[in-house]
Amino acid sequence: MRAILCRRHGDYRDMQVEEVAAPVPGPGEVSIAVQAAGxxxxxxxxxxxxxxNRAEPPFIPGTEVAGTVLACGTGVTGLAPGQRVMAALPRGGFAEQAVARAEVTCAIPDSLGFAAATLFPTIYGTAYTALVAEARLEAGETLLVHGAAGASGLAAVQLGRALGARVIACASTPEKCRAALDAGAAHAVAPGEFREEVLALTGGRGVDVVFDPVGGAAFTQSLRCMAPEARLLAIGFASGEIPQVPANLLLVKNIAVIGVYWGYYTGWARQPPSARARRRVAEGFAALFRLFEEERIAPLVQAEFPFDRFAEALGIVEGRAAIGKVVLTP
Incomplete structure (x- = not known):
């Protein structure tokens, strides 16, 4: 099969599309004919x-795929060859075939295209778990979303709106702000000194929940425009800067910082997920598919590239030019 192979750590432009052996599913695993990889x-x-999640070369990158089941390993139930599915995997997605654990492989609705389905295994899964299971976002609350035009940010904007929250989107360009507003945000602000604008939009009270995949200065400023009993969701550090938490602010404002590492839920972490975490994954995907079929969330795919143009696809993401998801197709 054809796959994009990383033979040494470094620049993604040094990788090549190569012929490699197709993977074979083991117990509790399924092999998938990949139609799209996020x-x-x-x-x-x-x-x-x-x-x-450091992988030692050689390895095939890619953590989110959609396609059809080719074969099931021993002990797999509820999945069968030919079924349309999506899956989250620690690596191996940038290939014509991939193997995933059955418990993080999920059948998708017939109305959901493969490219759009790549947003669900990690992007929507993370956003739903963060906002619903961890932050317990309620209708009428105010949600601040950073990186609001990226795939994760747009998912959080859409879900916040679907849950009845008032969403303030933070995005770096007018085009990205417009995308967030189109996705359901009530207001859009620019990064930088957004604190005063957010406080003005909330009548001085501050926001109830912050969805932050950016970190750095966005995290620090967010702590200063949060309402009492607010929750800040630390999703990632796309800025490249891991912030430090001033515990005095948590104390005097009764606010919480909640880490949300999706790899724990998918079994990529050193500690296996609890039974409660596994239930959250299953319940979350069921709820997300209902929202999709009710047209309350709409996965946005910006562009699709064939494997031979993988460097161009990765370059769009690296350059922060993506609005929605960039997808590779074998």
Whole structure:
């Protein structure tokens, strides 16, 4: 099969599309004929050897795929060859075939295209778990979303709106702000000194929940425009800067910082997920598919690229030019 192979950590432009042996599913696993694979900044970090889930070369990058089941390993139930599915995997997605654990492989609605389906295994899964299971976002609350035009940010904007929250989007360009507003945000602000604008929009009270995949200065300023009993969701550090938490602010404002590492839920972490976490994944995907079929969320795919143009696809993500998802197709 054809696959994009990382033979050494470094620049993704040094990789090549190569012929490799097709993977075989083991117990509890399924093999998938990949029709689409999502591209993310995490892929770039993994290729560079800088991701927390460090893979030693040679390896095939790619953590989100959609396609059809080819075969099932022993002990797999509820999935069968020919079924349309999506899956989250620690690596191996940038290939014509991939193997995923059955428990993080999920059948998708017939109305959901393969490219759009790549947003669900990690992007929508993270946003739903963060906002619903962790922050317990309620209708009428105010949600601030950073990186609001990226795939994760747009998912959070759409879900916040669907849950009845008032969403304030933070995005870096007028085009990205417009995309967030079109996705359901009530207001859009620019990064930088957004604190005063957010406080003005909330009558001085501050926001109830912050969805932050950016970190750095966005995290620090967010702590200063949060309402009492607010929750800040630390999703990632796309800025490249891991912030420090001033505990005095948590104390005097009764606010909480909640880390949301999706890899724990998908079984990529060192500690296996709890039974409660596994239930959250299953319940979350069921709820997300209902929202999709009710047209309350709409996965946005910016562009699709064939495998031979993988460097161009990764370059769009690296350059922060993506609005929605960039996808590779074998």
């Amino acid at each position: 591209v993310s900044f995490a892929n770039i970090l993994a290729i560079a050897g800088q991701h927390q």
